[in-house]
Amino acid sequence: MFKDDYRKMNETITPGSELLKRTERSMEEIMNKKDAKRVSAKMALALALAGVLALTGVAFATGAVESLFGWFRDWGYSTTADIDQLNELADSGFEAESQSTQYNGNVSAELVQAYYDGYQLIIGARYQEGASKVILGLEHDALAMTRPDDPAFCATKHEPGGVYINDDGQIPEKSKLLPPYIIQWMTDEQIAAFEKMYAENGEAGVVLYTAGASDHIAVEGDDQNRLVPEDDHQNMQENGVMLRYVDFGDLIEECRDKEQLTVTLLMGEGVSAVRTDKDGIWVAGQPLGQLEFPYVVRKNEQDTTMLYGSYENDVYSAKAEVRVSDVSTRVIVDVTQPAEWLEARSDPKQWKTVEFIRMLYVVQPDGSMVSFDGMPTENGAYRWETALDLIEGQEEIRIRPYYSISGYQESEDIVISLENGISSVK
């Protein structure tokens, strides 16, 4: 009976299609990056320009990463540029807008590295999460939230010592009178004082003001939060320290080519109230607001090479832009689309009846394909983009459309030559 109910309940719990797509894309990117021997995009270009295409393999030293570009290298980004030099650049390319990198002494967000070349912004940050204030006692107003008979609030209730049994190796159990996610913000002395209060009164209370890293990082110019990081790698250390490396990918127009950008690290602040009595542990919380830690990131002098290509026929036109820097190669293709394409794209039922460009691929020198991400633009066109690693000996970047019915169309390839640094159209 229980088994049947449990199984039935679980039938509806499946990963969403968006999650599956996102995961597949991430896996594909990692596999491509892992297996391809990479050379610096710029080096490939420079050597191709010089007509020297017999590149030697480049061995990457990998290992513990403590720096922005060390991390990038380990994650398979294309760079054989001087990592130390890039790190040096990232170490000095910013400054705090104010002295407020700390809040109440033990909560902080600090920019530790930043790279901005006008098109790409990558940052490394260190957050110290923790409690800015811990107030023991039963007097604080916030404890009203924990009164289950107050209709204005609901509190979550735990059985003392019954719910959180710490034999998962998760959080050392220090008190059966407090849940672990509260204990972690308290010192041993505060926990002991809480237990003493309970022993003396049969009831104990504590209110904690805590702060933690926000998912969002505010970037000047991105007023409508359109900038979604392409990579956001978070590494939780001990004692509430989080290291974070973020590549914002292709910057929106408003953030491009500025002399400097203000990047604001954010932390969310909240209050938790805990009251423990003979009936249970009552916990309630409320978000309070945001702590801001602004930094100015200066544009560096790194070169970026732009290459272009296009294709046009009676039905549509496509324009491709390739941006090659020390850090990455990025391909962006804008494709105009007739109204029926627009409609068919949003209706999978039409994918087998209406012929339209459904996907774009970059054809790698070994014949494998790297797919693009696409999204509609405001003017009704469709924009496709991808980050790419140039591969040893690569002479061109070849972009191929994939049609809904007929599949790949080689005759419509856009070919951007790396040999002479200009685009050529087949």
Next chain:
Amino acid sequence: MQNRSLRADDWAAEALRKYSDMVYRLAYAQVRNRTDADDIFQEVFIRLVKSSPEFESDEHMKAWLIRVTVNCSKTMWLSSWKKRMVFWEDKDLNRIPAEEAPAGNEALEEALDSLPVKMRRVIHLFYYEEMSVDEIAEALSEKPSTIRSQLTRARKLLRKKLIGEEAKRRVQG
């Protein structure tokens, strides 16, 4: 030089196709909300392609995925402030919406919520994945006696909770 991608015949694509529901359900059984389950799901499959382990068999791969899903769930539990900062008003936002859940399971949902995560994990592997105690013990690197005792305690707690709910309903009804 061979560039691997997720083609139809690719081992990683096959793993995703075959085990995505299993990984997702196991993640959800532990963290009990979609946002965290999504994160764990993605992390597990990313780890799969990053480490590309040599699997001797399908069962080996399945055991690996179970182990990594459990480990990622533990890390998730420890990792982020926001995950532990219980804002009461947000508590139910990421649960499976009522209209998606089979009717009449609220009491079971609540009973599962009240279990420690390790018990939910064992309950899920035993009742949903239909693994034996020995198989669970092997996948989680635990002693079979530990798993057996967790299972027994979980059943007792669930029974107690579910009987309590039923009694409450009768009184209210």
